[in-house]
Amino acid sequence: MNPKKRLEIFDRLAAAIPDPTTELNYNSAFELLIAVVLSAQATDKGVNKATAKLFPVANTPEDILALGENGLKEYIKTIGLYNSKATHIITLCRQLLEKHGGQVPQTREELEALAGVGRKTANVILNTAFGQHTIAVDTHIFRVANRTGIAPGKNVLEVERKLEKFVPKKHIKDAHHLLILHGRYTCIARKPRCPSCVIEDLCEYRHKTKYQDDAATEVKSRS
Template sequence: MNQTKRQAIFDRLAAAIPEPTTELTYSSPFELLIAVVLSAQATDKGVNKATAQLFPIANTPESILNLGEAGLKEHIKTIGLFNSKAANIIQLCRQVLEKHNGQVPQTRDELEALPGVGRKTANVILNTAFGYPTIAVDTHIFRVANRTRIAPGKNVLEVERKLDKYVPKAHKKDAHHLLILHGRYTCTARKPKCQDCIIADLCEFKEKSV
């Protein structure tokens, strides 16, 4: 995969998805942080359903702490791993209040120090809430990067580093969501829709169905 081809791929994806963004529903960096923590091994649709009930009642560190762990669990019990997520979120809220004056921090190290927040979640927050050109490699991005050969790698960190190196600068801020949406709706896991794919002629997937 050469850089000319990568440029063309991102140009086409950007033209097809002019305003790429997360499908999680949120109205503040803190709401996004909670939604992303809840989204681990869960669907955005399932998270949105739960937060539609939670956020009108509690959408700040203080109000979630006032709910308590048991109260929080009642609102998120439809989401997988809700017990451990509730425990992490309560600790996270306490830490955001005590160490960051109630504001979501804007550095990777500070975000990763929060309970329940790993590198992927930190990258999502930096990119989506604050506009940094970070790329969080989830299962969709890992698959698309390897399958197309845009940035092949054996693990998520290797793929992230290659994407950081190879994604054209003009597309760096939106690359995260462009690749997720392409993987979610076109370059799907079991049956990629190669016949409908706008980058099929540029993709280097050997088992293309066109």
């Protein structure tokens, strides 16, 4: 795929998604960090439901440590893997207090040293909380990058490196969320919604769908 086509793709995505941001609810870098840790193998909707009760009670490392691991579990028990996530979050909070004065660090290395934080989570925090030009490759981005031909790769790190190299500079800050939201609502896993896709004519996917998905067809038939 050539640079001109990539630029057009991101221009169209940016026009179609004027507010590309996370769908996790948060009011501070620490809240975002906790929400992202909780979001592993869970939906943003499910995480938001839990944090809507947790954050008014505990939204600092000190507050969460005061809850204790069992107390924290009561707030997040509706989320998958909540036992291990509670253990990670308690350890993470101790690390923030002991090593960072209770503040969320702003480097990938320091973030990845925290319990429950991998490269993807670190990149999300750097990009969303601190405005750094990082791209966290989740399942949506990996799928979109490979399907469209924007940045094909065999693994998430390869895709991340290619995106960092190929995404047009003016879109690099928002590329992470543009691709996630496009993958979540249009370029979905089982049956991509190609007929309603704003980049359908630019996408290099060989197996494009020709008709709206069942949900779209049903809605249209009722109107």
